[in-house]
Amino acid sequence: xxxxxxxxxxxxxxxxxxxxxxxxxxxxxxxxxxxxxxxxxxxxxxxxxxxxxxxxxxxxxxxxxxxxxxxxxxxxxxxxxxxxxxxxxxxxxxxxxxxxxxxxxxxxxxxxxxxxxxxxxxxxxxxxxxxxxxxxxxxxxxxxxxxxxxxxxxxxxxxxxxxxxxxxxxxxxxxxxxxxxxxxxxxxxxxxxxxxxxxxxxxxxxxxxxxxxxxxxxxxxxxxxxxxxxxxxxxxxxxxxxxxxxxxxxxxxxxxxxxxxxxxxxxxxxxxxxxxxxxxxxxxxxxxxxxxxxxxxxxxxxxxxxxxxxxxxxxxxxxxxxxxxxxxxxxxxxxxxxxxxxxxxxxxxxxxxxxxxxxxxxxxxxxxxxxxxxxxxxxxxxxxxxxxxxxxxxxxxxxxxxxxxxxxxxxxxxxxxxxxxxxxxxxxxxxxxxxxxxxxxxxxxxxxxxxxxxxxxxxx
Amino acid sequence: xxxxxxxxxxxxxxxxxxxxxxxxxxxxxxxxxxxxxxxxxxxxxxxxxxxxxxxxxxxxxxxxxxxxxxxxxxxxxxxxxxxxxxxxxxxxxxxxxxxxxxxxxxxxxxxxxxxxxxxxxxxxxxxxxxxxxxxxxxxxxxxxxxxxxxxxxxxxxxxxxxxxxxxxxxxxxxxxxxxxxxxxxxxxxxxxxxxxxxxxxxxxxxxxxxxxxxxxxxxxxxxxxxxxxxxxxxxxxxxxxxxxxxxxxxxxxxxxxxxxxxxxxxxxxxxxxxxxxxxxxxxxxxxxxxxxxxxxxxxxxxxxxxxxxxxxxxxxxxxxxxxxxxxxxxxxxxxxxxxxxxxxxxxxxxxxxxxxxxxxxxxxxxxxxxxxxxxxxxxxxxxxxxxxxxxxxxxxxxxxxxxxxxxxxxxxxxxxxxxxxxxxxxxxxxxxxxxxxxxxxxxxxxxxxxxxxxxxxxxx
Numbered sequence: 001x002x003x004x005x006x007x008x009x010x011x012x013x014x015x016x017x018x019x020x021x022x023x024x025x026x027x028x029x030x031x032x033x034x035x036x037x038x039x040x041x042x043x044x045x046x047x048x049x050x051x052x053x054x055x056x057x058x059x060x061x062x063x064x065x066x067x068x069x070x071x072x073x074x075x076x077x078x079x080x081x082x083x084x085x086x087x088x089x090x091x092x093x094x095x096x097x098x099x100x101x102x103x104x105x106x107x108x109x110x111x112x113x114x115x116x117x118x119x120x121x122x123x124x125x126x127x128x129x130x131x132x133x134x135x136x137x138x139x140x141x142x143x144x145x146x147x148x149x150x151x152x153x154x155x156x157x158x159x160x161x162x163x164x165x166x167x168x169x170x171x172x173x174x175x176x177x178x179x180x181x182x183x184x185x186x187x188x189x190x191x192x193x194x195x196x197x198x199x200x201x202x203x204x205x206x207x208x209x210x211x212x213x214x215x216x217x218x219x220x221x222x223x224x225x226x227x228x229x230x231x232x233x234x235x236x237x238x239x240x241x242x243x244x245x246x247x248x249x250x251x252x253x254x255x256x257x258x259x260x261x262x263x264x265x266x267x268x269x270x271x272x273x274x275x276x277x278x279x280x281x282x283x284x285x286x287x288x289x290x291x292x293x294x295x296x297x298x299x300x301x302x303x304x305x306x307x308x309x310x311x312x313x314x315x316x317x318x319x320x321x322x323x324x325x326x327x328x329x330x331x332x333x334x335x336x337x338x339x340x341x342x343x344x345x346x347x348x349x350x351x352x353x354x355x356x357x358x359x360x361x362x363x364x365x366x367x368x369x370x371x372x373x374x375x376x377x378x379x380x381x382x383x384x385x386x387x388x389x390x391x392x393x394x395x396x397x398x399x400x401x402x403x404x405x406x407x408x409x410x411x412x413x414x415x416x417x418x419x420x421x422x423x424x425x426x427x428x429x430x431x432x433x434x435x436x437x438x439x440x441x442x443x444x445x446x447x448x449x450x451x452x453x454x455x456x457x458x459x460x
Numbered sequence: 461x462x463x464x465x466x467x468x469x470x471x472x473x474x475x476x477x478x479x480x481x482x483x484x485x486x487x488x489x490x491x492x493x494x495x496x497x498x499x500x501x502x503x504x505x506x507x508x509x510x511x512x513x514x515x516x517x518x519x520x521x522x523x524x525x526x527x528x529x530x531x532x533x534x535x536x537x538x539x540x541x542x543x544x545x546x547x548x549x550x551x552x553x554x555x556x557x558x559x560x561x562x563x564x565x566x567x568x569x570x571x572x573x574x575x576x577x578x579x580x581x582x583x584x585x586x587x588x589x590x591x592x593x594x595x596x597x598x599x600x601x602x603x604x605x606x607x608x609x610x611x612x613x614x615x616x617x618x619x620x621x622x623x624x625x626x627x628x629x630x631x632x633x634x635x636x637x638x639x640x641x642x643x644x645x646x647x648x649x650x651x652x653x654x655x656x657x658x659x660x661x662x663x664x665x666x667x668x669x670x671x672x673x674x675x676x677x678x679x680x681x682x683x684x685x686x687x688x689x690x691x692x693x694x695x696x697x698x699x700x701x702x703x704x705x706x707x708x709x710x711x712x713x714x715x716x717x718x719x720x721x722x723x724x725x726x727x728x729x730x731x732x733x734x735x736x737x738x739x740x741x742x743x744x745x746x747x748x749x750x751x752x753x754x755x756x757x758x759x760x761x762x763x764x765x766x767x768x769x770x771x772x773x774x775x776x777x778x779x780x781x782x783x784x785x786x787x788x789x790x791x792x793x794x795x796x797x798x799x800x801x802x803x804x805x806x807x808x809x810x811x812x813x814x815x816x817x818x819x820x821x822x823x824x825x826x827x828x829x830x831x832x833x834x835x836x837x838x839x840x841x842x843x844x845x846x847x848x849x850x851x852x853x854x855x856x857x858x859x860x861x862x863x864x865x866x867x868x869x870x871x872x873x874x875x876x877x878x879x880x881x882x883x884x885x886x887x888x889x890x891x892x893x894x895x896x897x898x899x900x901x902x903x904x905x906x907x908x909x910x911x912x913x914x915x916x917x918x919x920x
Contacts (some may be wrong), residue, residue, distance in 0.1 A: 005502070011886060024850075026850070029850070067761055101807070101817075102807070106806075106807055106809075124820025133624060142803045145850065146849070146850065149879075149880060150848050150849075150853075150879075150880045150881075151848040151877070151879075152848055152878055154880050163772070165771055165772025165773075165775075165817065166770075166772075167769065167770025167771065167772055167773060167818055167846045167848070167849055168770060168772035168776070169772075170846065170848040170849070171770065171773065171846050171848055171876045171877055172478075172874075173848075174848050174877040174878055174879070174881065174906075175876060175878060176879060177803060177878060177879075178878035180881075216772065218772065218775060236824065237917055238467075244772055244774050244775035244776045244779060245779065246779045246783070247778065247779045247782030248782065252740070252799070263759075281900070282776070282780070282875060282903070283773075283776065283898045283900075284897070284898040284900060284902035298808055309627065310625065310626075310628060310631065311627065312623070312624070312625025312627055312628035312676065312704055313625075313627060313631065313743075314630075314703075314707055315625075315678060315704040315742065316628070316704045316742070318707070319704060319705065319706045319707045320742070322707030322708065323706070323707055345567075347561070347566055349566075357561075358626065358627055385609055386627045386628075386630065386631050388606050388610050388611040388627070388630040388631055388633075388634050389606070389627055389630065390484075390486070390489070390605065390606065390607070393610075394539055412495050413670075416631045416632075416634075417611070417631055417634040418612055418634055418635060418637060418638035418741060419609075419610075419611075419612050419634070420609060420610045420611070420640075421610075421634065432650070436743040437744070438742050439742060440537035440637050440741070440743075440744060447497065448768065449822075453725070460738065
């Protein structure tokens, strides 16, 4: 079964079952977020004990809602979920998001089996239970029961993120909101009682609004289908995976968390890589890798030119490149060296990494990038801008954004700092230039990019 | 020679030679920063072509300054530095900071040798040339020619940082300003023509305002003295070292940067560790490690209890702990398990990592931390707070800060996110609780802490 998740992600009519007048309750937060988020469809709070919730007419039961509902979001105690789902089925609800917890993750597998049976009896694809549900930045559907002041909602983009864990998911969403790349869909699918990673990946593989898939998983339910799908999907778009429960300590914890079986990670990691997945080993790598793939950087090769306004940062980056598996420092051609010598001040040594010195301004950066990007011995440019130095300011950022459009090679920036530097990072990333805050983060991301390119090359 | 750097770092009278009226000039920025930074001593701009600079009377030569100067900060072109130093010597200037570049780093070794000779002839200890100079947060001396809008100045603290590279130094300073730990001294010593890392470390070893030493180096000039000092210093206080030029690509770049010889890093790293240094492999680790040592966390052992309000983050942290060399997950005693069972809601599984669930509030966190910190099977507590969840807010932060004071075991927090989470991080860190934003960063920092404790244990 290939689940069509369009109804679920682009609903025209949403019922929120358990919509409460109490602002501390999940059902209240979900409804409020739909309203505040500017959702353009129709909202139906369902609450047997209220006439209205947050200014909207409330219904005693989903059966009373005057139209066919695309998604029912269920936020009621576990024990009454089966009854609610029966009503949804009778009301011909098209799909379900069950955020309620209290199922397999606490040993209530029978109760979970019951709700799966009901959902399937009526042909309602179900996300959950024990999850945050779904967010689609374009349709502005948002079932997350998380107040917006605590979690910034990401801008519209092309990265879709599926997460078995709601909390990890919400944390990653919050971090993504602070990065320059946007989000397409977020799906927290919790216990995966009905729809699981295979269904979700299948949908995202063909989704035109998704260019990069990111997944946080604790276990895989359908190994065979997953493997078959994996081979197809990574040829179409990059898939970044962070697998929790890699060690026996972690994996027994994962079992108690979402009742997932973690399996032998060494085997799984080898399998992931064999199928062209990009493997993240930490939350931070998940973000770094998402950023480089979201930028749609196309590596031409592994020869990296480094331009810097701080000698030490150039050295650290050269170290990281030389220590990496796939990257190496570019060597400037004689022609490029001559061109640079003609344009750079005497104090600048013409060599890699090219240290433009602390007074480098947009002109010097521009001259260097222009000359080096034309060098046939260079495949990608790493531009280090330490904005703490006297010469670097927003004119340098603007020059880089401009050059990124006109030169024919990928440009990635390394820039570390708070305050002023953060503002420059926003300027660069709005212009489509990915920015990393340490040589290690940048180099591991370029590695991931090259590994993916190699995979595609050998699996045409 | 053991250089007494007190005069240099706590000057009562400072001459700025090359103080310019032009706000784009280094000598202007330095003077302005002294004034804006609230330096309490006397300032003497030296400029032969101006009567006053930034509202202060200017002097044609340091010989005209009406008192004996503790530090002369030199920001004039390289060629005229020797003449200026001669005048300083005749004026009995007590110490020198030469920020000017154009010496050994560009092959002008003879010029550099000349200024060293002059400085030594007159007994003036010299920092530089080709450096940013010094900052002392207590005396408010600040020779950095970096505008304050671009680099936030760190708060007063006990971490001292010496950096061969000015740009790396300024970047790290900026990042430190965004962290909860403060700075004592910052010394960018550039070409180390006179005072080098051995002199600086010797001073910092006995400096009561320094509890943690952090160093960024590209090469070591006096190997024998360095080794002798290293053995002593790491028994007195932790020393974190980031060495650039670890690979041949990086090391040849380092040579061109500050004319340092990088040496064989494998040997050097082994040596660093043998002497009890904490080795950072990236800018990010330098900050992470500084934070854990600055918190003066004293590890009692390697058994780590993990408490979380997000199951997945607990699993990722359990993975990182299990994958580490020194740490392992604590196992709760039967007594603690019983106590927790009595206080936790039914949905909470009593096991490690302890998942308090997404609705955990300050009471649940407090009960868990109190029970676990009394467990003889636990040495340290890692508290994960995902502030995106409904239950966690500043009352949880306040509870953790409070408990940190009353319980007898170290507490470290893992918390990831932007906006709201960043505000909570500030609250926690002002209360002395170190906060990390990824399981990997936290675990590598605890590893560093334990490695240092092991060193001290075996080198009593």
